[in-house]
Amino acid sequence: MSEIKVNNLTHTFSKGTPEALTVLEDINLSFPSGSFTSIVGTSGCGKSTLLKMMAGLFDPTDGEMTLDGAVIRGTDRKRGMVFQQDAVFPWMTVAKNISYGPRIHGASKAEQQAAETKWIEAVGLKGFEDRWPRELSGGMRKRVDIGRVYANDPDVLLMDEPFGALDAQTKERLQSDLLETWRQTQKTVIFVTHDLEEAIFLSDQIVVMSARPGRIRHIEEVALPRPRSNEMRLTSEFLDIKRKLWNMLDH
Amino acid sequence: MERIQKILRGRFVLGALSIAVVLAAYQWITMQPDNNPALLPPIPNIIASFFTNIEAGSLQTTLGASLYRIFLGFFIGTTLAVIIGCLVGWYKTIEYLVDPLIEAIRPIPPLAYIPIIIIWFGIEEFSRVLLITIACFMVCVVNVIAGMKNVPQVYVDAASTMGASRFQVFRTVAVPAATPFIITGYRIALAAAWTTLVAAELIAAPSGLGYMLQEGRRYFLTDQVMMIIVIIGACAFIMDRTFRAIQKRLMVWSEARE
Ligand SMILES: Nc1ncnc2c1ncn2[C@@H]1O[C@H](COP(=O)(O)OP(=O)(O)OP(=O)(O)O)[C@@H](O)[C@H]1O
Ligand SMILES: [Mg+2]
Numbered sequence: 001m002s003e004i005k006v007n008n009l010t011h012t013f014s015k016g017t018p019e020a021l022t023v024l025e026d027i028n029l030s031f032p033s034g035s036f037t038s039i040v041g042t043s044g045c046g047k048s049t050l051l052k053m054m055a056g057l058f059d060p061t062d063g064e065m066t067l068d069g070a071v072i073r074g075t076d077r078k079r080g081m082v083f084q085q086d087a088v089f090p091w092m093t094v095a096k097n098i099s100y101g102p103r104i105h106g107a108s109k110a111e112q113q114a115a116e117t118k119w120i121e122a123v124g125l126k127g128f129e130d131r132w133p134r135e136l137s138g139g140m141r142k143r144v145d146i147g148r149v150y151a152n153d154p155d156v157l158l159m160d161e162p163f164g165a166l167d168a169q170t171k172e173r174l175q176s177d178l179l180e181t182w183r184q185t186q187k188t189v190i191f192v193t194h195d196l197e198e199a200i201f202l203s204d205q206i207v208v209m210s211a212r213p214g215r216i217r218h219i220e221e222v223a224l225p226r227p228r229s230n231e232m233r234l235t236s237e238f239l240d241i242k243r244k245l246w247n248m249l250d251h
Numbered sequence: 252m253e254r255i256q257k258i259l260r261g262r263f264v265l266g267a268l269s270i271a272v273v274l275a276a277y278q279w280i281t282m283q284p285d286n287n288p289a290l291l292p293p294i295p296n297i298i299a300s301f302f303t304n305i306e307a308g309s310l311q312t313t314l315g316a317s318l319y320r321i322f323l324g325f326f327i328g329t330t331l332a333v334i335i336g337c338l339v340g341w342y343k344t345i346e347y348l349v350d351p352l353i354e355a356i357r358p359i360p361p362l363a364y365i366p367i368i369i370i371w372f373g374i375e376e377f378s379r380v381l382l383i384t385i386a387c388f389m390v391c392v393v394n395v396i397a398g399m400k401n402v403p404q405v406y407v408d409a410a411s412t413m414g415a416s417r418f419q420v421f422r423t424v425a426v427p428a429a430t431p432f433i434i435t436g437y438r439i440a441l442a443a444a445w446t447t448l449v450a451a452e453l454i455a456a457p458s459g460l461g462y463m464l465q466e467g468r469r470y471f472l473t474d475q476v477m478m479i480i481v482i483i484g485a486c487a488f489i490m491d492r493t494f495r496a497i498q499k500r501l502m503v504w505s506e507a508r509e
Pocket of ligand 1: 014021023041043044046047049050
């Protein structure tokens with residue numbers, strides 16, 4: 001069980017100063033346990049801010065978020081996050097980055113090794129175990145980021161544009177892999193993206209946000225059957241949803 | 252590979268060349284008929300002074316005394332700087348408590364403490380080591396604090412969201428992320444150690460490189476003075492190079508080339 005709820009959340013940066021900036025207003029959302037939700041919206045509408053608050057990196061100025069009824073305060077390994085920026089530790093090799101989570105939680109050498117093998121394979125970085133991050137491309141580093149969070153096995157997976165920097169093929173492969181991992185582990189996934197096709201392909205529900213301040217414009221329930229296959233991307237149901245959502249975004 | 256070797260060789264050759272030109276120019280000036288060798292000793296005299304002092308054993312004793320002071324002061328000063336700097340840079344409460352103090356003391360040149368240290372502790376070995384310790388600590392701690400404050404937030408956030416405790420983030424993220432700054436702190440501290448050492452020995456020491464400089468001035472042994480200057484330069488250079496090598500080893504992960 002890992003259900004996240006966002007209740008009457010409003011967030012203002014630098015509240016009470018002349019630079020006060022309300023980035024999120026009246027957000028009410030529910031992410032059922034084991035569901036896959038995407039959040040789309042124009043740049044600057046507060047998607048990353050919302051995700052970071054769910055991760056517990058800072059508190060909203062008003063309202064609250066709960067995980068299984070308990071108010072979210074501070075970070076916890078149950079809520080893992082893939083950041084929009086590159087967050088790979090440059091002073092650790094690829095393998096050491098991947099096993100960072102298990103290591104700080106006291107996993108044995110053998111367990112760390114197992115996690116490294118499993119997740120390096122999963123994100124397609126075999127052969128790069130002992131490389132330094134500076135020797136990888138931007139997209140490869142992103143995959144280290146993703147593998148590192150997977151290896152830490154959180155119940156809730158917060159992903160902030162994780163596949164933004166990848167080429168189409170790698171992206172499609174990682175999307176399918178993500179769905180597979182998700183199906184097996186029943187994690188609650190909250191996924192921010194600018195790519196409508198990606199959102200539709202992956203999600204149970206899609207939250208469309210409007211900007212300044214960020215509000216919820218629409219929630220789309222995606223009724224496409226699972227498991228999803230790449231051929232579905234071209235079906236009329238799929239494209240109808242895409243057209244509908246596209247018209248909803250601020251252009 | 253071949254190209255890199257070529258560049259390295261080119262670099263070494265050019266460096267040696269510029270030193271050779273300066274030495275040759277110096278030697279040429281000393282060979283002019285109106286040169287007073289007591290003011291500008293020719294290079295052979297300087298070298299002779301080196302061997303005379305080696306034979307007498309005085310250079311070894313001197314160098315030993317000075318290096319001992321440098322190492323001890325440097326070691327204590329930088330160790331304290333790393334410990335205190337990490338704590339100040341990472342824990343807000345400690346920062347608020349200690350940082351104003353460091354900021355207040357920082358602009359005072361360490362040599363300004365010489366009189367008070369002599370009054371309190373006398374012209375003793377302890378006083379000289381203490382002075383070098385203070386100098387090393389002050390320049391190093393500032394770098395360590397800066398390093399801890401420049402740890403990119405996203406690394407801290409990434410570690411925290413993976414469930415790392417505040418102390419684990421400190422140990423596994425903040426300290427490694429700050430190492431480039433910390434190593435720079437060490438290198439600046441080493442330079443400060445030499446400056447302070449010579450000054451301290453000029454004023455208050457019965458031995459050491461600074462003392463030999465002073466002795467050279469008193470008895471007008473210009474070749475000895477020149478010889479000691481070269482020795483100090485060479486020692487400081489070797490130590491800095493050693494540090495750079497260590498830095499390179501520790502920083503293999505870093506994007507920076509040097
Ligand atoms: N720490 C902060 N302090 C002040 N303002 C901030 C801070 N972080 C973000 N903002 C502001 O909040 C707004 C929303 O930022 P956020 O990063 O959440 O947007 P986003 O929806 O993720 O955009 P993008 O799609 O470009 O990533 C922006 O206007 C930004 O300037
Ligand atoms: Mg963002």
